[in-house]
Amino acid sequence: MKKIIIATKNKGKAKDFEALFGPLGYDVLTLHDVADDMDVEETGTTFEENALIKATALSERLQTMVIADDSGLEIDALDGRPGIYSARYAGEAKSDEANIDKVLEELVNVEELNRTARFVCAIAIASPNLESVTVRGTCEGIIAKERKGTNGFGYDPIFYVPSENKMMAELSAEEKGAISHRGNAIKKLSEHIAKLF
Numbered sequence: 001m002k003k004i005i006i007a008t009k010n011k012g013k014a015k016d017f018e019a020l021f022g023p024l025g026y027d028v029l030t031l032h033d034v035a036d037d038m039d040v041e042e043t044g045t046t047f048e049e050n051a052l053i054k055a056t057a058l059s060e061r062l063q064t065m066v067i068a069d070d071s072g073l074e075i076d077a078l079d080g081r082p083g084i085y086s087a088r089y090a091g092e093a094k095s096d097e098a099n100i101d102k103v104l105e106e107l108v109n110v111e112e113l114n115r116t117a118r119f120v121c122a123i124a125i126a127s128p129n130l131e132s133v134t135v136r137g138t139c140e141g142i143i144a145k146e147r148k149g150t151n152g153f154g155y156d157p158i159f160y161v162p163s164e165n166k167m168m169a170e171l172s173a174e175e176k177g178a179i180s181h182r183g184n185a186i187k188k189l190s191e192h193i194a195k196l197f
């Protein structure tokens with residue numbers, strides 16, 4: 001089976017990638033499989049910079065082609081926060097539950113009309129022999145007042161997707177991939193990947 005390496009330790013992201021790449025005949029490997037000891041610091045100021053930092057670090061170490069994803073949630077009423085700090089919004093423990101609690105608390109007095117938000121996903125592809133590429137996918141939604149659904153990860157239980165009339169966490173991995181920021185970024189990357197394999 002063809003292999004694709006994603007420089008991530010986030011198991012939720014890995015599942016999303018498996019749903020996107022599995023049907024194309026790829027086996028998805030993550031940092032847990034290829035470099036469990038590696039912990040790359042996200043020192044960039046944009047999603048794209050952080051995705052490139054992660055992809056380049058692992059590509060240089062393994063001397064092979066690597067993909068990385070840096071993503072997050074931009075809430076308009078919070079001036080774009082948590083943004084690139086989405087994973088650690090409620091602290092270094094990186095707790096999805098605590099992150100959701102913090103967002104709901106900050107939006108407690110914000111009415112539905114003003115709860116607009118979007119998921120952003122930058123994907124970088126780095127390879128020893130080729131110039132790096134980054135692409136960005138987004139997905140528009142509304143932050144709900146309470147959790148619903150058990151699929152996905154992160155903020156999915158409070159992210160309402162108007163086009164589906166469902167929370168992101170109510171969608172299957174395949175349904176999420178068809179409309180998500182990650183799926184949209186992958187679509188943009190697919191042309192490059194077709195050329196590389």
Ligand SMILES: O=c1[nH]c(=O)c2ncn([C@@H]3O[C@H](COP(=O)(O)OP(=O)(O)OP(=O)(O)O)[C@@H](O)[C@H]3O)c2[nH]1
Nearest residue numbers: 008009010069070071072073086087153154155156
């Ligand atoms: O509900 C969600 N559905 C998604 O589809 C999604 N994509 C991203 N996010 C949030 O943004 C952080 C990424 O931060 P991030 O790119 O630094 O990743 P991470 O630190 O979790 O793992 P790694 O890939 O860096 O190893 C994640 O932890 C989540 O909080 C999402 N939340």
Ligand SMILES: [Mg+2]
Nearest residue numbers: 010042070087
């Ligand atoms: Mg991270």
